[in-house]
Amino acid sequence: MSEVSMVVNGRKVSGSVEDRTLLVHFLRDNLGLTGTHVGCDTSQCGSCVIHVDGKAVKACTMLAAQASGSTITTIEGLADGASLHVVQEAFKEHHGLQCGFCTPGMIMAAVDMINRHPGGLDEATVRAELDGNICRCTGYHNIVKAILAASKKIKSSSARKKKAA
Amino acid sequence: MYEVTYHRASSVSEAVKLAKAGEDSKFLAGGMTLIPAMKTRLAAPSDVVDLRHVKEIRGIKVSGKKVTIGAGTTHADVAGNAKLVRVCPAICKLASSIGDPHVRHMGTIGGSIANNDPAADYPAAMLALDATIITNKRAISAARFFKGLFETTLKDGEIIKEVQFTAPAKCGYAKFPNPASRYAMTGVFVAKGKEVRVAVTGAGDDGVFRAKALEKALERKFDASALDGVSVSASNMMSDIHASAEYRANLVVVMAKRAVAAANA
Ligand SMILES: Cc1cc2nc3c(=O)[nH]c(=O)nc-3n(C[C@H](O)[C@H](O)[C@H](O)COP(=O)(O)OP(=O)(O)OC[C@H]3O[C@@H](n4cnc5c(N)ncnc54)[C@H](O)[C@@H]3O)c2cc1C
Ligand code: FES
Numbered sequence: 001m002s003e004v005s006m007v008v009n010g011r012k013v014s015g016s017v018e019d020r021t022l023l024v025h026f027l028r029d030n031l032g033l034t035g036t037h038v039g040c041d042t043s044q045c046g047s048c049v050i051h052v053d054g055k056a057v058k059a060c061t062m063l064a065a066q067a068s069g070s071t072i073t074t075i076e077g078l079a080d081g082a083s084l085h086v087v088q089e090a091f092k093e094h095h096g097l098q099c100g101f102c103t104p105g106m107i108m109a110a111v112d113m114i115n116r117h118p119g120g121l122d123e124a125t126v127r128a129e130l131d132g133n134i135c136r137c138t139g140y141h142n143i144v145k146a147i148l149a150a151s152k153k154i155k156s157s158s159a160r161k162k163k164a165a
Numbered sequence: 166m167y168e169v170t171y172h173r174a175s176s177v178s179e180a181v182k183l184a185k186a187g188e189d190s191k192f193l194a195g196g197m198t199l200i201p202a203m204k205t206r207l208a209a210p211s212d213v214v215d216l217r218h219v220k221e222i223r224g225i226k227v228s229g230k231k232v233t234i235g236a237g238t239t240h241a242d243v244a245g246n247a248k249l250v251r252v253c254p255a256i257c258k259l260a261s262s263i264g265d266p267h268v269r270h271m272g273t274i275g276g277s278i279a280n281n282d283p284a285a286d287y288p289a290a291m292l293a294l295d296a297t298i299i300t301n302k303r304a305i306s307a308a309r310f311f312k313g314l315f316e317t318t319l320k321d322g323e324i325i326k327e328v329q330f331t332a333p334a335k336c337g338y339a340k341f342p343n344p345a346s347r348y349a350m351t352g353v354f355v356a357k358g359k360e361v362r363v364a365v366t367g368a369g370d371d372g373v374f375r376a377k378a379l380e381k382a383l384e385r386k387f388d389a390s391a392l393d394g395v396s397v398s399a400s401n402m403m404s405d406i407h408a409s410a411e412y413r414a415n416l417v418v419v420m421a422k423r424a425v426a427a428a429n430a
């Protein structure tokens with residue numbers, strides 16, 4: 001057993017876990033944050049994507065013990081109270097989901113992708129960047145549309161902020 | 166996953182000590198190979214020693230043409246390093262083609278070469294760049310380091326600290342990704358320094374290898390057209406549900422042409 005502690009969605013949490021506990025199970029079972037999903041056994045589907053110290057990673061391929069001491073954001077940490085994050089809003093607006101199983105991972109991957117491309121995104125880049133996120137419903141078109149729209153919105157609002165400053 | 170005991174090391178010497186104390190310890194770097202293997206019970210170490218907090222094995226140094234990459238450097242950091250891309254763009258491109266963004270945020274060059282998956286990308290770069298692999302015990306040339314499928318000359322408890330190479334005048338990498346896994350179904354790294362070196366991954370039935378016939382043709386003229394009509398024997402190629410040996414043999418030449426074109430661009 002190991003004592004682990006980390007900051008999850010701005011809250012300090014700790015717990016006692018078996019060393020073999022995967023981070024995704026710690027989030028879901030110990031913290032009740034069931035928005036992060038498990039869709040495969042092979043580290044390929046991306047439905048478990050969260051941010052660890054600001055970077056998108058697969059929570060099913062990291063031990064909780066490895067994540068001890070880090071700062072984590074899950075899908076539950078994106079919205080600001082009742083107002084959705086720009087990327088969540090865009091998925092809703094562009095119908096970027098059907099069953100919704102892949103959606104938390106898609107959105108966390110999209111936020112990370114947009115953060116790493118402050119100059120904006122094009123369709124080919126979005127599709128390549130989604131290599132690690134599998135969706136069995138949508139055929140991806142609307143997911144790509146949603147991410148492009150969110151990226152545009154974030155880019156123009158940060159440009160406005162820069163101008164105002 | 167079977168039970169395991171987790172340890173976190175903060176230095177190479179501490180990691181070596183921790184690994185020695187366990188019955189069947191394994192180093193844990195990015196975990197992008199080891200953890201999936203543990204989940205499916207293909208690997209069942211008694212102990213894992215986490216190397217992610219060992220600062221001395223992370224980071225990239227470029228001094229003139231001399232390049233040193235710490236074993237714990239992630240694929241994302243290799244892909245995005247501004248100094249490295251100036252002297253050896255092909256290795257940055259290679260790193261950016263590994264897996265997906267989430268895998269690249271965790272997976273490391275040291276873990277990749279220690280694992281020596283016959284379809285992994287980095288072994289081709291190490292062999293073509295004539296890299297030296299520095300461990301806590303010795304310096305090993307890439308040619309001696311890689312031994313067949315998933316085999317290296319690393320001994321139990323030996324840690325890769327860094328890899329070193331001299332950036333060649335020109336280099337290129339071209340990969341035909343497996344449509345399902347994105348690993349290389351055939352990947353060819355071409356380097357033109359004092360000599361031309363062509364290393365192939367994903368295709369050979371005994372892991373990464375140098376394509377001497379292609380090297381000879383490119384020594385005469387370093388241009389994709391020099392490979393017109395040159396063929397590679399299918400006899401030592403891998404054959405599986407994804408591609409036959411003949412198909413892979415053909416891909417070696419096609420990818421080599423693309424790699425040369427990239428090197429000359
Ligand atoms: C979905 C997915 C797609 C992938 N696609 C690709 C791809 O396209 N191309 C590709 O090349 N790879 C691919 N990989 C593998 C990935 O590149 C891994 O990151 C890499 O093979 C292992 O690196 P790691 O740091 O994660 O090592 P780990 O998984 O932590 O360790 C792997 C092995 O290396 C040993 N080890 C680690 N570091 C050291 C060290 N410093 N010294 C000695 N031994 C060490 C460990 O003990 C273990 O046996 C993929 C992985 C996944 C999950
Ligand atoms: S659950 Fe499929 S990649 Fe994590």
Ligand code: FES
Binds near residue numbers: 099134
């Ligand atoms: S919406 Fe059903 S898996 Fe993507």
